Amino acid sequence: MKYDVIIAGAGPAGVSCALHAAAAGLNVALLDRAAFPRDKICGDALSGNVLYELGRLPGDALRAFHGLETHQEAWGIRFYAPNHQYLDLPFPRKKHVRTAPGFVMPRVEFDAYLFQRAQTTSGITIYSGESVQDVHVDRQGVEVQTTHHQLQGELLVGADGAQSIVRRQLISYTKLDRRHHCAGLRVYYEGVMDFATPASIELHFLPELLPGYFWMFPLPGGKANVGLGMLSSVVSRRRLNLRHLLNNIIYEHPTIAPRFRHARALESIKGFGLPLGSVRRQLSGERFMLVGDAASLIDPFSGEGIGNALQSGRIAAQHAVHCITEQRYSAADLRQYDEAVYTKMGMELRVSRGLQQLARFPGLFNFVVKKANRNPEVRRLLMSMYDDVDLKRELTRPGFYVRLLTSRGG
Ligand SMILES: Cc1cc2nc3c(=O)[nH]c(=O)nc-3n(C[C@H](O)[C@H](O)[C@H](O)COP(=O)(O)OP(=O)(O)OC[C@H]3O[C@@H](n4cnc5c(N)ncnc54)[C@H](O)[C@@H]3O)c2cc1C
Known part of the structure; x- marks a missing residue:
């Protein structure tokens, strides 16, 4: 049996690709080394982009998502500047x-919800608990060796996350570039106090973490996802012990520690890498495409990757349909996928890279938060940047700060 598309990895990117490809009539194999439900180390924050992509998944996936009870609503972000003054920026709401x-939803639940949709979709054959061990591509097709099977297909989609074996085998292994990679830690807690009402996610841009941040995201049942993310180049230059740093913040920070006075950690601290989309990379080649973290599409400022994972999965499915219909699988044909991804996401990723660079300057951060707290127009402008990339780009331009300096309100 030869599949149209073999998808390695059944996280958000892989499932999105599988659902869109199957809806278009392709015969899909979806495989994952894990048996679901499985954990994924993450902040668990689901942005408007994620909801938009869920709305585009076949089969009323968004309605099913809203029917779940395991997520926590999030109405905005509370940004803490390095001087620990905060700014509440509600998310824009659609009429x-x-x-x-x-929303905030533990990935063990969110990914299981997505995986279950793939399991019940005709046209998708699931191989779970099977690790990809070897991939081979030639003129005749692709061959994937898993721990249990040898699968044949026309196309291969690498949706196997940050340490993608598909990327390592087909684009060659490149040394980790720490300037475009982030180290992340997560620990679930219960009993953390004083979250805002209505619930917001909290980003604390502490001076010792810049341009990274410490986060506290509320979850249902009085639980919280707590963690930090820092550029790997900074971690290695300063020889930091991140677990130590995280515990120090939780137990020693003058305004954060009191909120953990009655809290209890529900697990040991866990870590995982975030491949950032701050540099353009090769995403495809003859008969294959990379999606999600395998393609390094995480927002370099916010650390969000689920939305881009779902979106790249959708774009890859569209290209798979095109390749199969036209019977064209050359590297040149597949390169159109790279173009499509960077046309959709390139600007946002570049702007976020600019913001990440600016976030190294604590004074600038303190200044913007102070101004926005005093001037509703500045606050409104910052809010509209959530979903307007051109406005967001303004934040990376010196003129914005000059205008801010001369604006009224402190
Ligand atoms: C600490 C941390 C915090 C984060 N916080 C957020 C956040 O709050 N919001 C947000 O939007 N993003 C966040 N991200 C990023 C987000 O987790 C990723 O961008 C997202 O999971 C990417 O989805 P994916 O489907 O590409 O990869 P994954 O979710 O990693 O899925 C890859 C799948 O491939 C499987 N796999 C791997 N290797 C093999 C193999 N050899 N054979 C078979 N299967 C394999 C894995 O089992 C896994 O199921 C965070 C990341 C980290 C590390």
Whole structure:
């Protein structure tokens, strides 16, 4: 049996690709080394982009998502500047939409919900608990050796995350570039106090973490996802012990520690890498495409990757349909996928890279938060940057700060 598409990895990127490809009539194999439900180390924040992509998945996936009870609504972000003054920026709300504009949901639940949709979709054959061990591509097709099977297909999609074996085998292994990689830690807690009402996610841009941040995201049942993310180049230059740093923040920070006074860690601290989209990379070649973290599409400022994972999965499915229909699988044909991804996401990723660079300057951060707290127009402008990349680009331009300096309100 030869599949149209073999998808390695059944996280958000892989499932999105599988659902879109199957809806278009392709015969899909979806495989994952894990048996679901499985954990994924993450902040668990689901942005408006994620909801938009869920809305585009076949089969009313967004309605099913809203029917779940394991997520926490998120109505905005509370940004803490390095001087620990904060700014509340509510997420923009769509007219006539009553549901929350963002959510926090443990990935073990979110990914299981997505995986279950793939399991019940005809046209998708699931191989779970099977690790990809070897991939081979030639003129005749692709061959994937798993721990249990040898699968044949026309196309291969690498959706196997940050340490993608598909990327390592087909684009050659390149040494980790720490300037475009982030180290992340997560620990679930219960009993953390004083979250805002209505619930917001909190980003604390502490001076010792810049341009990274410490986060506290509320979850249902009085639980919280707590963690930090820092550029790997900074971690290695300063020879930091991140677990130590995280514990120090939780137990020693003058304004954060009191909120953990009655809290209890529900697990040991866990870590994982975030491949950032701050540099353009090769995403495809003859008969294959990379999606999600395998393609390094994480936002370099916010650390969000789930939305881009779902979106790249959708774009890869569109290209798979095109390749199969036209019977064209050359590297040149597949390169159109790279173009499509960077046309959709390139600007946002570049702007976020600019913001990440600016976030190294604590004074600038403190200044913007102070101004926005005093001037509703500045606050409104910052809010509209959530979903307007051109406005967001303004933040990376010196003129914006000059105008801010001369604006009224402190
Ligand atoms: C600490 C941390 C915090 C984060 N916080 C957020 C956040 O709050 N919001 C957000 O949007 N993003 C966040 N991200 C990023 C987000 O987790 C990723 O961008 C997202 O999971 C990418 O989805 P994916 O489907 O590409 O990869 P994954 O979710 O990693 O899925 C890859 C799948 O491939 C499987 N796999 C791997 N290797 C093999 C193999 N050899 N054979 C078979 N299967 C294999 C794995 O089992 C896994 O199921 C965070 C990341 C980290 C590390």
